[in-house]
Amino acid sequence: MNKLTGSIPPQLSKLQKLTSLLLWGNALTGPIPAELSNCSSLVIFDVSSNDLSGEIPGDFGKLVVLEQLHLSDNSLTGKIPWQLSNCTSLSTVQLDKNQLSGTIPWELGKLKVLQSFFLWGNLVSGTIPSSFGNCSELYALDLSRNNLTGSLPEEIFGLKKLSKLLLLGNSLTGRLPPSVANCQSLVRLRVGENQLSGQIPKEIGQLQNLVFLDLYMNHFSGSIPVEIANITVLELLDVHNNNLTGEIPSVIGELENLEQLDLSRNSLTGEIPWSFGNFSYLNKLILNNNLLTGSIPKSIRNLQKLTLLDLSYNSLSGGIPPEIGHVTSLTISLDLSSNSFTGEIPESVSALTQLQSLDLSRNMLYGEIKVLGSLTSLTSLNISYNNFSGPIPVTPFFRTLSSNSYIQNPELCQSIDGATCSSSLIRKNGLKSAKTIAMITVILASVTIILVASWILVTRNHGYKVEQTLGASTSTSGAEDFSYPWTFIPFQKVSFSIDNILDCLKDENVIGKGCSGVVYKAEMPNGELIAVKKLWKASKADEIVDSFAAEIQILGYIRHRNIVRLIGYCSNRSVNLLLYNYIPNGNLRQLLQGNRNLDWETRYKIAVGSAQGLAYLHHDCVPSILHRDVKCNNILLDSKFEAYLADFGLAKLMHSPSYHHAMSRVAGSYGYIAPGKSAQLSLLFLNLSYILLTKSMPLICYLVLLV
Amino acid sequence: MDNAEYGYSMNITEKSDVYSYGVVLLEILSGRSAVESHVGDGQHIVEWVKRKMGSFEPAVSILDTKLQGLPDQMVQEMLQTLGIAMFCVNSSPSERPTMKEVVALLMEVKSQPEEMGKTSQPLIKQSLNQS
Numbered sequence: 064m065n066k067l068t069g070s071i072p073p074q075l076s077k078l079q080k081l082t083s084l085l086l087w088g089n090a091l092t093g094p095i096p097a098e099l100s101n102c103s104s105l106v107i108f109d110v111s112s113n114d115l116s117g118e119i120p121g122d123f124g125k126l127v128v129l130e131q132l133h134l135s136d137n138s139l140t141g142k143i144p145w146q147l148s149n150c151t152s153l154s155t156v157q158l159d160k161n162q163l164s165g166t167i168p169w170e171l172g173k174l175k176v177l178q179s180f181f182l183w184g185n186l187v188s189g190t191i192p193s194s195f196g197n198c199s200e201l202y203a204l205d206l207s208r209n210n211l212t213g214s215l216p217e218e219i220f221g222l223k224k225l226s227k228l229l230l231l232g233n234s235l236t237g238r239l240p241p242s243v244a245n246c247q248s249l250v251r252l253r254v255g256e257n258q259l260s261g262q263i264p265k266e267i268g269q270l271q272n273l274v275f276l277d278l279y280m281n282h283f284s285g286s287i288p289v290e291i292a293n294i295t296v297l298e299l300l301d302v303h304n305n306n307l308t309g310e311i312p313s314v315i316g317e318l319e320n321l322e323q324l325d326l327s328r329n330s331l332t333g334e335i336p337w338s339f340g341n342f343s344y345l346n347k348l349i350l351n352n353n354l355l356t357g358s359i360p361k362s363i364r365n366l367q368k369l370t371l372l373d374l375s376y377n378s379l380s381g382g383i384p385p386e387i388g389h390v391t392s393l394t395i396s397l398d399l400s401s402n403s404f405t406g407e408i409p410e411s412v413s414a415l416t417q418l419q420s421l422d423l424s425r426n427m428l429y430g431e432i433k434v435l436g437s438l439t440s441l442t443s444l445n446i447s448y449n450n451f452s453g454p455i456p457v458t459p460f461f462r463t464l465s466s467n468s469y470i471q472n473p474e475l476c477q478s479i480d481g482a483t484c485s486s487s488l489i490r491k492n493g494l495k496s497a498k499t500i501a502m503i504t505v506i507l508a509s510v511t512i513i514l515v516a517s518w519i520l521v522t523r524n525h526g527y528k529v530e531q532t533l534g535a536s537t538s539t540s541g542a543e544d545f546s547y548p549w550t551f552i553p554f555q556k557v558s559f560s561i562d563n564i565l566d567c568l569k570d571e572n573v574i575g576k577g578c579s580g581v582v583y584k585a586e587m588p589n590g591e592l593i594a595v596k597k598l599w600k601a602s603k604a605d606e607i608v609d610s611f612a613a614e615i616q617i618l619g620y621i622r623h624r625n626i627v628r629l630i631g632y633c634s635n636r637s638v639n640l641l642l643y644n645y646i647p648n649g650n651l652r653q654l655l656q657g658n659r660n661l662d663w664e665t666r667y668k669i670a671v672g673s674a675q676g677l678a679y680l681h682h683d684c685v686p687s688i689l690h691r692d693v694k695c696n697n698i699l700l701d702s703k704f705e706a707y708l709a710d711f712g713l714a715k716l717m718h719s720p721s722y723h724h725a726m727s728r729v730a731g732s733y734g735y736i737a738p739g740k741s742a743q744l745s746l747l748f749l750n751l752s753y754i755l756l757t758k759s760m761p762l763i764c765y766l767v768l769l770v
Numbered sequence: 771m772d773n774a775e776y777g778y779s780m781n782i783t784e785k786s787d788v789y790s791y792g793v794v795l796l797e798i799l800s801g802r803s804a805v806e807s808h809v810g811d812g813q814h815i816v817e818w819v820k821r822k823m824g825s826f827e828p829a830v831s832i833l834d835t836k837l838q839g840l841p842d843q844m845v846q847e848m849l850q851t852l853g854i855a856m857f858c859v860n861s862s863p864s865e866r867p868t869m870k871e872v873v874a875l876l877m878e879v880k881s882q883p884e885e886m887g888k889t890s891q892p893l894i895k896q897s898l899n900q901s
Contacts, residue, residue: 651794655801660836663844666798670851671876677791678869681784693790694804695797 066090071110073098083107087133091115095134100125109133111157116140119158124149135181136160143187148173159205160184167206172197183207183229191230193218200224207231207253215239215254220246231277232256239278244269253277255301260284263302268293279325280304287326292317303349304328311355316341325349327373332356335374340365351375351398358382364389371395374402375422382406383428388414396420400445404428413437416556424448432456436481439555440622447471454478454485459552546635553631553642559587561633564595564640584645592645593630597638621688625676627699627709646707652695665704672706673698680708785863788872792816792858799852801834816859823856850879 070093071086081102087109094117095110105126115137123129124146132150135157142165143158154176163185171177172194179202180195187209195201196218204219207229214237219225226248235257243252244266253275260282267276268290276294279301286309287302297318307329315324316338322345331353339348340362348366351373358381359374366372369390379402387397388411397415400422407430408423415421420443421435429450435441436456444460445468452474455461458481469475476484545568551561567585574594575582583595622628630642648654651669654661673693680688690697690708699707793804796815804815813821822832830838833848854875860866867875 651798652803655797656803661834663837663840663848666837667847667851667876667880670795670798671873673794674791674869674873674876677787678873681787681869689784690787690790693787693794695794698794 068092070094071096071099071115075099076101078102080104083109085109086113087111089113093117095120095139097122099123102126103128105129106152107131107133111135111137113137118142119144119147119163121146123147126150128152131155133157134161139163141165143168143171143182145170147171150174152176154178154200157181158185162186164188166190167192169194171195174198176200179203179205181205182209183231185209187211189213191216191219191235195219196221198222203227203229205229206233209233211235213237215259217242220244222246222248224248226272227251229253230257234258236260238262239264239267239283241266243267246270247272249273251275255279255281257281262286263288263291263307265290267291270294271296273297275299276301278302278305282306284308286310287312287315287331289314291315294318296320298344299323301325302329307331309333311336313338315339319343321345322368323347323349326353328352330354334358335360335379337362339363342366342369344368346392347371349373350377353377355379359384359387361386363387366390366392368392371397373398375400377402379404383409383412383423385409385411388412391415391417393418394440396422398422399426401425406430408432408434410434416440419443421445432475433481436461437556444468451475454481454483457481459554545638549633549635551631551633555630557631558589558591563587564633564642567595568597592647594643594645596641596643598641621680623676623679625672625706625708626679627707643709646699646701646709648700648702648704650696650709651698651700651706654700655695668704669698669700669706673708676706676708784868785866788858788866788869789863791869791872792855792866795851795855795858799834799837799848799855800832801836819852819856847879851876854879 067086067089069091071091073096075081075084076096076098079102082104083106084099084102085107088111091110091113092115095115097120099105099108100120100122103126106128108126108129108131111133112135115134116139118141119134119139121144123132124144127150129150130152132147132153132155136159139158139161140163143163145168147153147156148168148170151174153174155178156174157179159181161184163182164187166189167182167187169192171180172192175198177198178200180198181203183205184207187206188211190213191206191211193216195204196216199222201222202224203226205227208231211230211233213235215230215235217240219228220240220242223246225246227250228246229251231253233256235254237259238261239254239259241264243249243264247270249270250272252270252273255277256279258281259278262285263278263283265288267273268288271294273294274296276291276297276299280303283302283305284307287307289312291297291300292312292314295318298320300315300318300321301323303325304327307326309331310333311326311331313336316336319341321342324342324345325347327349328351331350333355334357335350335355337360339345340360342348343365345366346368348369348371352375355374355377356379358379361384363372363384364386367390369392372390372393373396375398379399381404383399383404383406387393388409391414393415394417397418397420401424404423404426406428408428413434415438417440418438419440421438421441422443422445424445425448427450428446429452431453432446432451433453433456435444435446436458438444439458439460441460444464447467447469448471451469451472454476455469455478457478479485545565549561564585568583572583572585573581574584581597583597585593585595587593627646628644630644632642633640651673677690677693680690692710693708697708697710699709701707793815796802796819797804800815800819802815802818805813819832823829829849829852830845832852833845837848838845854867854872857865857867857875858872
């Protein structure tokens with residue numbers, strides 16, 4: 064794990080007593096010197112993860128005490144030398160991720176102590192030598208992603224210790240022999256993406272240790288053997304894309320440890336067994352593109368770990384059972400499209416607040432879609448080709464939705480308040496009239512405000528020049544202008560109103576002040592605590608405000624347990640308010656400076672938490688997000704000292720050159736800036752704190768499953 | 771290589787966040803502020819740590835006094851974390867780890883109860899199996 068370059072010096076061969084040569088993870092080039100075969104004491108040779116080229120020297124056959132040969136992840140070409148079979152001490156051979164070609168020499172079967180043989184990701188062709196059946200110590204055999212042909216040699220299934228057999232992505236033909244059942248030690252049997260055919264042998268049910276069974280993308284036919292239900296430890300069953308027929312055996316429901324079940328793209332008939340409700344660990348259930356009929360069993364409510372359900376392209380009918388709303392673990396996707404479902408969307412679906420993708424298209428569903436407005440995590444929705452009616456919910460997400468997501472629902476209409484139709488006509492007209500109405504509202508409101516404001520000023524200062532106040536009222540009152548109209552955009556279900564928030568913006572509630580604004584602690588009527596940050600609006604430039612709003616919307620989609628959650632935002636003409644979850648225990652700066660005896664475990668926890676939050680922004684969001692102002696003041700802590708990254712996304716606002724508050728931040732963040740030549744300039748940019756690198760690109764942040 | 775990360779080119783990289791994170795980590799370990807303005811030496815924390823490490827004082831003296839005198843195991847963890855912090859504040863951005871690597875390194879600090887300490891085996895990487 065260094066940055067060594069150049070080639071491996073052949074002179075190393077003079078080291079007669081060398082037992083381990085570990086050069087992995089460098090940038091070494093050139094061939095592996097055949098002279099190294101003179102290092103007769105060599106036990107471990109590891110040059111994996113370099114850029115080595117050329118062939119594997121046949122002379123290596125002289126290394127009789129060699130136990131481990133690691134050549135993975137290089138650019139090695141040529142054949143696997145048969146002479147390796149003379150290295151009688153070899154237990155581990157890793158040749159994966161190279162460009163090796165030719166066939167696998169049958170002589171390798173002479174390696175009596177061979178335990179693992181990895182060859183995946185090469186260009187090897189020919190058949191799998193049956194001589195592997197002599198390697199009685201073999202524990203793991205991975206030949207995936209090559210060009211192997213021929214059938215599965217039955218001899219392999221005679222191995223008593225074979226635990227992992229991975230042959231994914233080759234061109235193997237023939238059957239999966241019933242003798243597979245002899246290999247009782249098998250834990251992973253992964254033969255997907257081949258051309259295997261015939262029936263799945265019922266004997267497979269005897270493999271009592273099998274955890275992964277991958278048979279996908281082959282030509283298996285016949286029905287799914289009921290015996291499969293005997294493999295009680297099975298966690299993954301993937302037989303998608305075969306020619307399987309018949310009904311899904313209901314005994315499969317006995318596989319209580321299943322975590323993934325994929326039967327899609329077959330010709331399975333009958334109903335979804337009620338017994339599927341037993342899958343208490345199942346996180347993915349994929350049954351699309353079959354010929355399934357009947358309705359969704361109500362037992363589905365028991366699938367409390369399910370994150371993805373795909374039943375699309377079947378002939379399922381009946382209503383969507385309300386029980387589906389109990390599966391609140393559904394976070395990734397719910398796809399019921401292209402079936403014959405009827406009825407309304409059950410109200411209970413509103414509980415699926417973590418769901419990211421919903422597809423109900425091409426069914427015969429009807430009724431209102433108001434409930435979809437509560438699905439605050441949606442990033443993708445398709446309800447086209449149904450008979451839905453009534454107003455389209457008014458949420459930030461629905462505003463971004465293209466009409467393709469709901470075409471062919473003649474009764475759907477645009478709405479301004481989310482409750483009544485603003486126009487039941489064609490969408491385009493609806494949009495136009497919505498815009499006009501919105502504009503009229505805004506104009507009326509501003510006229511009213513100006514009138515009211517001037518009236519107040521006139522009554523306060525008798526005789527003051529009315530003409531002056533008319534023009535200047537908006538700009539002079541600045542940050543303290545709390546007048547209507549307010550825009551309030553929540554990113555999740557909230558139980559408070561803009562008035563509740565405004566009531567809390569009093570001096571006694573201030574919990575922090577920074578250059579970006581003042582932070583208030585606000586208690587909502589139901590007792591919920593939130594943090595409200597009042598920003599000063601960037602002067603008159605409206606475009607800045609717009610992009611600010613756009614960014615805020617994007618940030619609303621970031622969800623990570625170490626990042627402060629943005630609940631929503633409000634704005635009127637001169638004030639922007641950001642609403643966050645309230646984190647009760649102050650920031651890291653206060654914690655470190657306080658006199659408390661902060662123990663090591665707590666400090667470590669904070670370090671890990673903030674690193675994970677930052678890693679999420681950098682690596683799990685596309686495009687990645689730079690925080691730009693990581694510092695102790697911006698790491699907040701809850702009552703259990705869980706760390707939360709705070710204070711980001713205000714880049715555009717703080718961009719305003721006239722905004723001299725920003726300058727005070729320079730001192731605050733100074734000390735955290737990476738050294739560089741243009742330190743002066745860097746200070747200027749640092750003011751911007753956090754910049755979303757690309758404004759116009761959609762932001763996708765992957766859901767991180769915390770184990 | 772030019773270390774300038776900001777400036778005209780707007781060459782903003784994740785590695786600047788990594789640097790700032792390294793500074794936070796040093797603060798967590800030492801209990802000092804990034805810039806100690808009230809103390810006489812008024813030195814930046816990175817310079818301060820580097821000077822300490824270059825001196826004859828033991829590395830433990832960098833740690834917060836509240837953390838000194840704890841069991842050896844813990845002190846080892848802290849020193850390892852100090853190593854990660856120094857990795858993050860490397861003056862060359864390309865030499866700094868990614869945040870993903872930082873998380874992995876931090877996890878290692880706590881997840882090696884026996885192996886590393888007891889046997890001084892050569893460092894053999896975990897083989898990557900495609901499964």
